[in-house]
Amino acid sequence: MLILKTTALFFVTALAEIVGCFLPWLWLRKGASPWLLLPAAASLALFAWLLTLHPAASGRIYAAYGGIYVATAVLWLRVVDGVRLSMHDWLGAAIALLGMAIIVAGWKGA
Template identity: 75%
Template sequence: MLPFKTLALFLLTAVAEIVGCYLPWLWLRQGRSAWLLVPAAASLALFAWLLTLHPAATGRVYAAYGGVYVAVALVWLWTVDGVRPGPWDWLGVAVTLCGMAIIAFAPRGG
């Protein structure tokens, strides 16, 4: 799979997972409507389906996806929760994205 397409798919997958977990959190922690569980379930189903679109071995996909998830979660922290990440947070994201790139795009023999 092309690097841009892979990264875009990982980004979409991460957003689906975060939304699917954030909506129940709003219900449980902030007393929001239980109806939020309906779009949360749909978002988590979308997340699971998106993971199946990768042609690589499942374990490798999950490992590489984890790096992108960390980056998206930090952006979510900043944009949705209003907490600005610090330099160490961004360094951690850089390290995880380097790991993701190695796992996802390294040449594979045979």
């Protein structure tokens, strides 16, 4: 149950980080409105706050979060960017998720 709850929270956290970085990218690379920087800043603040909701030490949280971030970014690549995923994309995301699950499983013993 801990892994499912943690994974869901990390997924929301990853979306907040990706959106917070994607909006300035739209402004700088695609000529979108600089007003996008306001929701981008809010999204990055939400991202930082969400990372504080975990019970483990910060280093473990960041390490485990990295796995979810990789998988979420690959999904973003497919859904938002419209890129067809390769076997390498899927395999890399799966390995990152496995690493995250191993780290989270060890939180009880730490």
